[in-house]
Amino acid sequence: MGFFGILGSGNLGNDGSLAVLVSFLRQRYPDTEVDFFAMGPGVLQSRYGAPATSLQWYEANAARFSAVPAPALKAIGRLLDPLRTLTWVRGHDAVLVPGMGVLETTTPSRPWGLPLSLWCLAVAGRLTGARVGLVAVGADVISPGMTRWLITSTARLVHFRSYRDELSRDAMLAMGVEVARTDSVYPDLAFALPTPARRQPHPRSIAIGVMNFRGAEEDRPRAQEMHDRYVAGISHLVAGLLDDDWQVRLFGGDVEDWAIVELIAARMRQRPSPSVLTTHRCASMDDVMSMLVDVGLVVATRYHSVQAALRTCVPTVAIGYARKSDILMESVGLGDYCHHAADFDVDEVIDQVRRLDAQHDEVAQMLAGHNEQQERALGPQFEALSSFLRSAAPPRAVADGDGP
Missing domain, CATH: 3.40.50.2000 (Glycogen Phosphorylase B;)
Structure with a gap:
């Protein structure tokens, strides 16, 4: 089982969604091995004690080849990353993208960044037979262009999609992705995070x-x-x-x-x-x-x-x-x-x-x-995810237990 995305690199919301899904897997499927293809592999490896690979070749090798101009290294990375993604995905029954705004452009995002990486992931899943799931993700209506094509193509290629709000599902429908019979909306995964006990607030x-x-x-x-x-x-x-x-x-x-x-x-x-x-x-x-x-x-x-x-x-x-x-x-x-x-x-x-x-x-x-x-409403999300994982893994590789 693999996790993919902008994870371990400092975005606390993304990492919170990941923590929920890792906890879900370890409780319900304790024998499942996990690894990561992500922006912050060192952090994830330390946090979860599992293998992690850098999402981008350039980020992993810039210091090593510091004498080479950055534009040249980035160009090399863009050529290598699709092959690296394919090689990584090939070793998995399923890959999950956990609860991020991966289908939106509400912050600056070039098409050759995460949109291209996601598209490569989805294509690799189809080529290798690995099943790819977008779990409780966010989306918005993107202006026509390369980013929109990559995002909508990714959504059509993956095997499982769920959204964190109706706005996201409606956005995908507005961009021509068929969602009515296949995609569901659940609360954001962060509502499954454990919360510390509330204390009496300090005045003002x-x-x-x-x-x-x-x-x-x-x-x-x-x-x-x-x-x-x-x-x-x-x-x-x-x-x-x-x-x-x-x-x-x-x-x-x-x-x-x-x-x-x-x-x-x-x-x-x-x-x-x-x-x-x-x-x-x-x-x-x-x-x-x-x-x-x-x-x-x-x-x-x-x-x-x-x-x-x-x-x-x-x-x-x-x-x-x-x-x-x-x-x-x-x-x-x-x-x-x-x-x-x-x-x-x-x-x-x-x-x-x-x-x-x-x-x-x-x-x-x-x-x-x-x-x-919201916590109660997340129950069906985990059941839907379990069904998806059972369809991805060999029968004896999955044994149900207690989930969140």
Whole structure:
């Protein structure tokens, strides 16, 4: 059994989804051997004690061939990677892509990056007989072009597809992929993550989850402008909360967000007035949720930072970057507390923080009920996945046991 994707490289949401599926396999099919074809093989090998291979030849060999110009090495890698993918897939009965936004372009993504890698995976599965599954993934409608062709072709070639929301399934249908009879929607896999016990929140404590936001793929020409405006807005928000006597914790949902955390923290420390601000470098969804168990409120940008807050029953304001965040917030009754990272009103966000603070206990109780519903709704996802795996593996290689 193989896992494929942007895993182990610092995206906490992706790694959280992977953790759920690895736990599922080890509980239900304890004799199944797993390995990884991923962006962060060293991290995964250390974390799970299983073999891991770099998704991209260039990333694994850039330091080794440092004397060769990077463009030449990348060109070599693009020629080698399809063959490497085929060779890796050949040794598997099934390969899973766990719960990522792999069918969307809500962040910048070139066609020769992950879209091409996924297409190579799907083709390799068809050539070798390995069954490929996209499990609880996210999707959006992509503008016509090479990326859209690669994404829709991948979806048609794989053997199993499920989505984390109706928006994703509808997007695939809008792009011409037949989904009505074959594809199902289940809650995001993160709702199966274990949660730490909630503690009494510190008075007037708030966590701010930031992102290295640069718009979507179509925003590349103005990416720096959008980035600068977002960082300025979040800095203004943090300053306003500190002025309002909030204790602020800054964190990110990806390794690339840490520079933004440090930049905003440095700006705040230049302020003359006394304030309480801390920074938190989280390495997993477990780290994020553990940091949030005694915080009163959250304002966050990354989808899985928002989800970690909701999963921990913390009243939340989302400053998201795609419709998926709105869908998530609407599903828990907080649809009015959504903003877009490209253009949000700081004063309105602060006003909403005050309103949520005033009704904290009521909102937290509502979130607890929602989490219980989502956990129950994930049961059919695991049963569907079990059926898929039984169809992929030789009969005596799979023995059912207890699952999540």
